[in-house]
Amino acid sequence: MLRKMGEAVARVARKVNETVESGSDTLDLAECKLVSFPIGIYKVLRNVTDQIHLITLANNELKSLTSKFMTTFCQLRELRLEGNFLHRLPNEVSTLQHLKAIDLSRNQFHDFPEQLTTLPALENINLEENEIVDVPVEKLAAMPALRRINLRFNPLNAEVRVIAPPLIKFDMLMSPEGARAPPP
Template sequence: MLRKMGEAVARVARKVNETVESDSDTLDLAECKLVSFPIGICKVLWNVTDQIHLITLANNELKSLTSKFMTIFFQLQKLCLEGNFLYHLPNEVSALQHFKAIHLSRNQFHDFPEQLTPLPALETIILEENKIVDVPMEKLATMPALCSINLHFNPLNAEVRVITLPLIKFDMLMSPEGTWAPPT
């Protein structure tokens, strides 16, 4: 157990060092068995946080993100969080003025993360394979840059399904009614 934990820590440290040394705009911590974002990483990345535009935390074991995470990576444009155990986002995500895309598939969202709706540059929201029933269409309709929302494999209610398509200016992808469970 300790050996595996040590290997995971070493892997994270190696990936963080690669980001710093290569002057990359991407931090890839996918599949690192993280249960939370290690805030200690922020100290290492402190001088380069403003140049990080893409963070991948896919396929970990995250249950939440801290508000500090959102405020440290203030230049973030894309965040990949698919394959975790997230059920909400911190309110501070609404301060990410350059944010263009978020990937939240295969998480535990029961409610649509409305903290995303004030974001002026957000173009893509991917929420496949969650447990979302209702979507705040009025708020989404006011998002200036929104192009696409993927809600495949969510148990969406009938009201969401009958929204008049001319009222929305973005693509809304949904599974056919009655098929909200993903294929096995």
């Protein structure tokens, strides 16, 4: 168990160092078995956080992200969090004023993360395969940049299905009622 953890930590450290050394705008920590975002990374990245535009934390075991994560990486353009155990986002997600795309598919959201509706640059929201029933259609309709929202394989209520289409100018992807996601 500890050896496995050690390997995971080493892998994370290697990936973080690659980002710093190459001056990359991407931090890829997908599939690192992370349960939380490692606090030590903030120190290592403190001089380059402004240049990081994409963070991938896909397919980890994250249950939550902290407000510090959001405020530290406020320059993000894209955040990939698919395949975790997230059920909410910190309010500080509202500091991501440049965020264009967020992938929250295959998580455990029961409520639509409404903080996303305050993001002026957000174009693409992926919430496929969550447990979302209700969607703040009016707030989404007011988002200036939104182009597409994927809500496939969510148990959306009938009201959302009826209300949304005439109100929105973006693509809203929904599964037929009662459709089940294909097994992974």
